[in-house]
Amino acid sequence: xxxxxxxxxxxxxxxxxxxxxxxxxxxxxxxxxxxxxxxxxxxxxxxxxxxxxxxxxxxxxxxxxxxxxxxxxxxxxxxxxxxxxxxxxxxxxxxxxxxxxxxxxxxxxxxxxxxxxxxxxxxxxxxxxxxxxxxxxxxxxxxxxxxxxxxxxxxxxxxxxxxxxxxxxxxxxxxxxxxxxxxxxxxxxxxxxxxxxxxxxxxxxxxxxxxxxxxxxxxxxxxxxxxxxxxxxxxxxxxxxx
Numbered sequence: 001x002x003x004x005x006x007x008x009x010x011x012x013x014x015x016x017x018x019x020x021x022x023x024x025x026x027x028x029x030x031x032x033x034x035x036x037x038x039x040x041x042x043x044x045x046x047x048x049x050x051x052x053x054x055x056x057x058x059x060x061x062x063x064x065x066x067x068x069x070x071x072x073x074x075x076x077x078x079x080x081x082x083x084x085x086x087x088x089x090x091x092x093x094x095x096x097x098x099x100x101x102x103x104x105x106x107x108x109x110x111x112x113x114x115x116x117x118x119x120x121x122x123x124x125x126x127x128x129x130x131x132x133x134x135x136x137x138x139x140x141x142x143x144x145x146x147x148x149x150x151x152x153x154x155x156x157x158x159x160x161x162x163x164x165x166x167x168x169x170x171x172x173x174x175x176x177x178x179x180x181x182x183x184x185x186x187x188x189x190x191x192x193x194x195x196x197x198x199x200x201x202x203x204x205x206x207x208x209x210x211x212x213x214x215x216x217x218x219x220x221x222x223x224x225x226x227x228x229x230x231x232x233x234x235x236x237x238x239x240x241x242x
Contacts, residue, residue, distance in 0.1 A: 011081035170230030
């Protein structure tokens with residue numbers, strides 16, 4: 001597997017983001033990470049520099065400041081891993097009566113607004129950097145046409161909005177940078193705190209470790225082509241309908 005010479009991971013304190021950072025660093029890539037959290041003490045580069053930029057505010061100004069610093073390393077591939085399915089404030093809704101407006105606003109902020117702010121800060125770079133690849137972690141449940149079960153209102157709605165954000169931006173960037181490829185990506189079910197309450201009764205082999213997921217996503221990024229610009233992809237690079 002070919003690893004880019006320089007990689008930027010936004011939302012890099014997530015287990016998937018950390019696994020991507022570790023894999024790329026071990027392969028000799030220059031890795032830049034932007035995260036709300038401070039750099040973990042145990043995360044040390046193997047053979048190449050690893051730059052960690054903490055953005056606790058995630059405001060329009062702070063996003064731009066941290067992105068400007070990270071872009072000094074001229075990343076060839078960018079992963080955006082921000083997102084929340086559940087936390088202490090609430091679990092996914094089973095029906096509409098469980099939907100709370102305040103929680104929906106917070107989910108929209110985490111799953112849509114924050115990625116949008118970072119992409120806004122990256123905008124000029126994306127219009128000029130040849131062969132730039134941007135992979136934004138989304139979810140298959142954000143596909144409207146694939147929805148057969150209902151429920152999970154706030155997560156489904158915000159991931160559908162995220163998919164539209166990337167679709168819109170892919171068209172805009174594609175007009176001025178024909179070599180760019182921006183996609184949303186379903187990482188598959190990964191053994192992280194995000195999926196922990198939903199891991200029971202999964203088919204054997206469906207649950208992947210963060211390391212396994214990182215390898216699969218890096219393989220997708222390796223083979224991305226401009227003609228896939230704007231698509232929602234599964235972890236195996238197959239196209240998921242919107």
